[in-house]
Amino acid sequence: MKMYLLFLSLFFCSLSFAQNSISGTVTDSDAQSVIGANIKIVGESAGTVTDGEGKFTLTSSSQLPYVIEISSVGFISTKVTITTKNQKVNVTLKDEANLLNEIVVSASRTPERVLESPVTIERMGVADIKKSASATFYDGLENLKEVQMNTSSLSFKSINTRGFATVANTRFMQLVDGMDNSSPLLNFVLGNMIGVSEIDVQSVELLPGASSALYGANAFNGILFMNSKSPFTSPGITAYAKFGQTSQKAAGSNDYVDYGIRMAHAFSSKLAAKANFTYMRGTDWYATNYDDKTVAGRDRSHVNYDGINVYGDEVTTNIKGVAAGLLGAGAITQAQYAAFNNILPNYNVSRTGYNETDLTDNKASNTKIDFSVHYRPFGSENLEVIWQSKFGYGNAVYQGANRYYLNNFFMQQHKLEIKGKNFFVRGYTTTEDGGNSYDMLFTGININRVWKDDKTWFGQYAATYAGATLNGATPENAHIAARNVADTGRLLPGSAGFKSAFSQVTNEASVLSGSKLVDNSKIYHSDANYNFKDLIKFAEIQVGGSYREYQLNSHGRIYTDKDGPIYYNEYGVYTQLTKKFIDDRLKFTGSMRYDKAQNFDGNVSPRVSLVYSGGESRRHNFRASFQTGFRNPSTQDQYIGFNVGSAILLGSAPDNLTRYSEVLPVSTVTGQAFAGGSSVTINGLNAYNNSYTASSVAAFSASGNPALLRKTNIDYVKPEQVKAFELGYRSFISGFSVDVNGYYNIYNDFIGNLNVVAPLYGTTQDAPSATPGTDPGFQSVHALSTSNFRAFQLYTNTKVEIESLGFGLGLSRKVYKDFEVGVNYNFAEFKYDQAKDPSFEAGFNTPKHKVKASFGNEKLFKNFGFNVSGRYSSAYLWQSTMVDGIIDAATVIDAQINYELPKLKSTLKLGASNIGGKEYAQVLGAGLIGQQYFASWTINP
Structure with missing residues (x-):
């Protein structure tokens, strides 16, 4: 009853506050609209951003007069005093390259300038998305410093920072409007499959490195925040359409389609709503790596071949032992057994497998739908109630211990959030359905078995080999004859028999006869935060906490939950204090978080940081931080019981x-x-x-x-821990934006x-x-x-301590008129004494050297702009549960040109990714990445 009355009071409270609404336009020195400029009331969190025409509206209950600050990357910020209601504000910003004055929230859970962030932070805003040369804004994140993208599929890419990640990056967290959009079953993010539409993105903030002190166990190696636009501050209808092609030697040229629409409307100062729809369809990168998984140089001619992208050849047996089986089954006599036993070789032979391209239609797609209703009882940001629902649906390939085709995979999230000037309380649930997804390895294995069981196949092989040998054949020719006989009548891809067997196998969940992945898992999550800055003046103090419950339900297919769902919970509480000294030049931040998971002892994560702003204009910003982080074993680490053919993946709860x-x-x-x-x-x-x-x-x-x-x-597995040290410097020197950082991490119980x-x-x-x-x-x-x-x-x-260290340098400036140049370099390596634990694989999976650069001009001439970006990564060792090997060095160049049509409120863009054309890998076992061309048309309100 109390909760009911609380909601009534929120929605129907009769209190009212005097409102004032200001509006205006932000332009640059060339009278061009500045898109995505920040307009913020000084001393408060209330603010808005400019739309596609540089216009803005800001409603506030602040008492007149008050001051607003207008800022945008590449311009000098300016302040305007508001003295009357409904005041019109038209501002021209002066150029000054990349001052790093943008406001971010993620680093300390409170608004602050990028320059003053206590830890390394990267940001992508509306203007950055506009000039990106990548096919999607999510792809464009790869051009940020420290980011290493792992591409498993055209529609599934995972972000990695500071090493130690495969496609299944359980050490990295991704929040969309405050919701963790990782898979309840798999515990890692499925790229942007249930993320945000690029025309609804307000900002993207990336924190590489440990963030456990504020965000809990999974924010171990980094965290990504994707924030969408508010319908109050960004109303109207926006739409885009992209058409193009992907090109790869194995797959050829194939059409690519991506389009979406955003509809937002503020019905009044109290009620607003929005809805988004996006759809992407294309042909996946064909995976055609036919190297042997375990023995370098071995090819299909080997009798015990096990190809990386070949499935079914994992079934293998010692051919000499087949004779005993034939004798036991009465298929041969004792005399024949004695003869066979002397002839058959004492090594393994594998069944003939199917290529991955035979076991999937290689179609990648993603449909996203989301809508939200926003209610402000007092007509201002002082209190807002949000209901948001998100739905993601599509096809992709996920690579873990095997390759899995996520076919008609479906995931949904629903959130209720109440937030105000200094607090938020939210609760959300995430639910997923595996659809018609299947394991490619067991698809190949069991299609073979539908046609001919293993015992019969190996029996025919052994008998033929023995007979050919007795007739004088060489071992090589005897093996060829044996495989030909055993494979006689084998189901060929495309045939009616193959299609029937494929349908039968992919619709059966048991690995003994099928390959379907069944999943109906859920997450229930709640978190809250309160900032006491209006009540406590000597320092800014925040408190918060979170609670999460997992409901694992794979029906026994992946987890040991055949008798019913497995329930697992974890919670955490934290506090943070921020205090400025020395005329506000020195900022101290201290955080502490306690987390407790059901199967493990509680864990405390502290963080302390100092930021000093030097120089007359306070542009020389030095930062230092130390924090500890931890990662609870994932639900897979604890509860999996998954047969992947070569082994059973077994959790240790x-x-x-x-x-x-x-x-x-x-x-x-x-x-x-x-x-x-x-x-x-x-x-x-x-x-x-x-x-x-x-x-x-x-x-x-x-x-x-x-x-x-x-x-x-x-x-048994227990939480892993990290001690993270970081130093950094950000400034603007002689026209250059400079960002330098270095880190040193010590991992225990990895x-x-x-x-x-x-x-x-x-x-x-x-x-x-x-x-x-x-x-x-x-x-x-x-x-x-x-x-x-x-x-x-x-x-x-592992009981062996692991160390990693890295260094990053980023430079950018305007070199001539409006030409902008940016370059960044990252060095990363780790130290681990393999001799002390020879069976352990650290899986650093990160190149030692990464170089990224960009060159562009959004005002080359009237309404016309361009941008070119390039990146280089050195060769590195890839380690995963599926396959180990070397990822070759790669150089990739993307480019785009764009043209504004102001009268149509539209932007045309032509872009190409990997224009050099040399195909490259990011995940060993996934398809090589080819070229992608696109033309897009975006209509802004």
Whole structure:
């Protein structure tokens, strides 16, 4: 009842405040409209921005007179005193390149100039989006300092800053209007699939590095804020349409379409609403990397080939062991078995797989719909109630341990937020549906099995090989003959039989016969913040907190939730104090946050920073900060129980280890005697407590020496921690905008994966006995030798300390009239003693050197502008659960020209990405990125 009365009071309160509404136009020295200029009441958070014609309207309840400040990057800010209601303000801003005076909120949860930010921050505004040479504003984020984009699909790109990320970047957070839009099931952001339309973007702010002190556990390596336009300050109808082509050697040239519309209206000073619709469709980059996953130089001619973008060839067996199976099934006599056993080679053979291009239509698409209703009971920003709903739908390829086609994937978010001058309270829910998504690896495996089961295929292979050898064939020719016979009648892509098997497999969830990904997971989240600056004067003090509950529901397909959803919660509280000294030149900020997750002890994250503004005009800004960050193990790290073919991905929550179990057959008579039956039941406890490290098993397999085996000895996964030190300098010197930063991070308990092999019988121990007998150690060796084992990939922490460090330099200025040049360089590396933990992969996945540059002029002549951007990244090692290897160095150049049509309130743009044409990779296993051309028409209100 109290809550009901609270909402009634918010919506129907009869109090009223005197309102004044000012409006005006902001232009530059050439009388051109300044788009996206900030208009802010000095001393308050209330403000607005100029529209596509440089116009603005600002409604306020502030008592007259008051002062507004008008600012925009590249111009000298100016202040105007407002003395009357409905005052008209027409301002001409003077050029001054990149003063970094833009207002940001994300760094300290309070408005402040970029120059005074206590940590490194990058920003993209409306004007930056307009001049971007990339196909979308989200693609354009790659030109910001420190950003490393990982492209898994044309419609799915993930942002990485300061290393340690694959496509599944669980160490990076992305907030859209305050909502974390990561996947409830996967715990990482799916690019901009449920993000924001580029014509609704107000600003994008990027914080590279740890931000746990204010934003919690997942803001470990960086956080991105995407803020949309308010219908109160940006009303009207805006629309855009883009048409073009993508070009790639493997895929050819294909059409690309992207269009959207934004409708916003302020019905009064109290009520406004907006709606957005966007649609993108294109052909994905074909993934055609046919290198072997594990052995360099191995090609399709090898009998145990396992191609990176080939699926089904993961099914492999020791061909010598097939004879025992044939004997046991009564398919051959004892005499034939003796002959076969002498002829068949003692190594593995794999089934013939299908290319990725055979298992997907390679269509990428994304539909986004969102709407919001905004209510201001008092007609001002002092109190606003917002209901917002967002829907994202589409197709993309996600790469994790395998490649997954997200087919008709659907995600939605709903938020209720109450915010005022000094506070906000919000709650939202995120829900997703896997649609018709499927795992490409199991699609290939089970299409093969629909046609012919593994036992029959390998039996035919072995029998043919033996027969060909007895008839005098060389081993090479005997293998060719064996594969030809075993593959006789194989389902060919495009045939009716293949299509039928494909449909059958992709509609079945069990990995024993299907590949469908089932997901109906949810997140419930709430957070709040209050700033005491109007109540406490000696310093600015904020307090806040958040609570989140996960409801994991993959119906047993990905998590161990076949008997019902898994519930998991976490919460946090924080406070921050900001105080200025020495005539407001020195700003101190101190933060502290406490977080508690259901399965782990609480964690405290402090942050302290100093910013000093030197010089007569306070343009020389020096900053230093220290903070600790942490990352709770993700829901995958704790609750996954996912069969990826080569191994079981197994989370280490204690209840998860017993909830996961499976019955496996024992293939040999001796093994059955050791195991006490023809099958055994194993669970996650076997993986952690009775297994060998996969690296030692590989050494044993190569040498046959059991003394090389090492028992797995690891703890259950726990939170990882970072100590982050950062120094920086921002200024404007002799026409140059300068930004320098350096960081040094120390990671402890870094979360990673460890591959282990659990024998189905026997007891694991270091250097077990090689002497045949009933000794439990020897039994485990026997199990390994006869393929009676289960491979697992476990989530754990390395005990070895990891260090990373980096340096960045950014310069920009106007070089002649309105020509602008920008260049930035980033250096990044990490230190890790691999010898101390040889099985652990850090997965830094970041080039040591990155160089980015831009050159453009938005006023080359009347209504015409252009921009060219380029970036270079050095070669680097890529490590992931799917495949490891080298990403080659790449140089990419994008360009665009644009033309304004003022009478039509329109902008025409022609753009091209990667105009050099050399295809390059950002994710090993994903398609090479080719060229993209587009023409766009944007209509502004």
